[in-house]
Amino acid sequence: MHSSADHQHRTARPELELADIFREYADRLTELTGQQARVVRDVTECRTAALGGHIYECDQCEYQEISYNSCRNRHCPKCQRLEQVRWLEAQQERLLPIEYHHVVFTVPDVLHPLFLNNRRQAYNLAFAAVSETLHEVALRPKNLGAKIGFSLVLHTWTQTLLYHFHLYCIVTGGGLHLDGSRWVSAKPGFLFSVRILAKVFRGKLLQKLEKALDCGRIASHDDDPKERLRMAARKNWVVYSKPPFAGPEQVLKYLGRYTQRIAISNERLVSMKDGQVTFRWKDRAHGDKNKIMELDAGEFIRRFLLHVVPKSLMRIRHYGLFANSVTHELIPRCRKFLCVEASNLSDTNDPENRETWQELVHRLTGRDVTLCPNCHTGYLIMKETLPALRLWPPVQPRAP
Ligand SMILES: [Zn+2]
Ligand SMILES: [Zn+2]
Structure with a gap:
């Protein structure tokens, strides 16, 4: 089994995230479908204590870190990259x-x-x-x-x-x-x-x-x-x-x-204040000119949620x-x-053969995320599992 925990929090966090906008303004929307409510909840809780996680400790020094679980909702901006890499590799074949x-x-x-x-x-x-x-x-x-x-x-x-x-x-x-x-x-x-x-x-x-x-x-x-x-x-x-x-x-x-x-990706978000969200967009009709749009936060969220797929x-x-x-x-x-070498098609989506995210990151970037970032000689060992602390109200049951 692979863990859904992710060490991406070591990299810089964008200044503004979709999760921040949801946390602040999602209550402005009332008529959400069950699926949309779930997206709001998952994105808001992704990589926070709400989803639980693990405490890792170095086996050589005193270093400790907490890695919170990610939501793995496909509409979540933080949960895109690894799935994308896995998918691409399957396509290559x-x-x-x-x-x-x-x-x-x-x-x-x-x-x-x-x-x-x-x-x-x-x-x-x-x-x-x-x-x-x-x-x-x-x-x-x-x-x-x-x-x-x-x-x-x-x-x-x-x-x-x-x-x-x-x-x-x-x-x-x-x-x-x-x-x-x-x-x-x-x-x-x-x-x-x-x-x-x-x-x-x-x-x-x-x-x-x-x-x-x-x-x-x-x-x-x-x-x-x-x-x-x-x-x-x-x-x-x-x-x-x-x-x-x-x-x-x-x-x-x-x-x-x-x-x-x-x-929309987190990178395109510019600011959130006084109930307004501003974001970058490319004007395709005018030579892909970069522009800034300001929308009422409720309208921004409404638009984002139009694109939630069943x-x-x-x-x-x-x-x-x-x-x-x-x-x-x-x-x-x-x-x-076409006179080209046959390649063996393997089923990379087979959960049995699937490498863990740690193995995948290592293979792709050469970076071993289990190596201690403090002493660079020890390895991080999972010490404790943190239970999920649901902060957000549970998803409303929806009609079948
Ligand atoms: Zn997520
Ligand atoms: Zn260490």
Whole structure:
């Protein structure tokens, strides 16, 4: 078993943390879902006495330190890095030495209320609609006539924390021929027409939403729920492609930066005073200019919590050649056709094989966190376990 304790408190703490804002102002929000209340509680308690921890003592000198447990909530800004590294390493094994394309699917704003009311269902339907669209278009003989691989990543925020649903897709520039006999490469720099992707996606998603409304799987506050779908059907949907990745290293770099990201990092927070929160943002519409925004603290928290995803909903999903059920068999076959060394796929997420966070940090940074920072010769030994002291009120039970 690996411990959830973390020694990151040895590194400098940012001046302002999301936890500080929650501690001060979270009571301004009343109508939180159970999931949102849990995020507020976890972020507030992360690496504090509330979660308990361990006292470590050096076996050579008098040095002692307390290491409080982290909350491991995926919306917590302090609990991102190690999970990110673990995830990246698992991805590395799936990457092929080819061009990767980068496509973004969005939905018209008119659908946002429906999405926010039915996060789990709507997100699942959108993942399904995008994956069916990509598969179907790739299989058309005049496109590739091949089985492609892709990963989809759900993002819902803008730089100012407003709601903007989009799915990022990282798609192989080619695929396995339908008869499995060879690799089919896409033309360099071009994969599929985004106009066609948008049209197919619009048809599929609207059909799924309509069916879900019909059988009551999603709920709407509208008098005529179908009117929203009809309005969306009349719009031009936006699918756009970003410049392709030059190769697997660039894909990894991108994934590392974006995929595990939450709506805002502690580093972007500037100040909190008189009920106002200020933070840095990049104005994408104006050449990525750095700007500062000031928001009422309640509004800031409300915006942050718009992006909480339902419990156990997967934000990153793999399809086609990358689907977990087939990737062990198909990736080595693709490597063979592409004339590259086969690598052994190991399941790094298998809890049995999982290294502890101490081992991981040591392997990545060469820094042994069990070495005493005082005498540099002794090793820190766990001396005592500190029980959790819940300070925050327990999470309200929520309706099933
Ligand atoms: Zn945390
Ligand atoms: Zn020591």
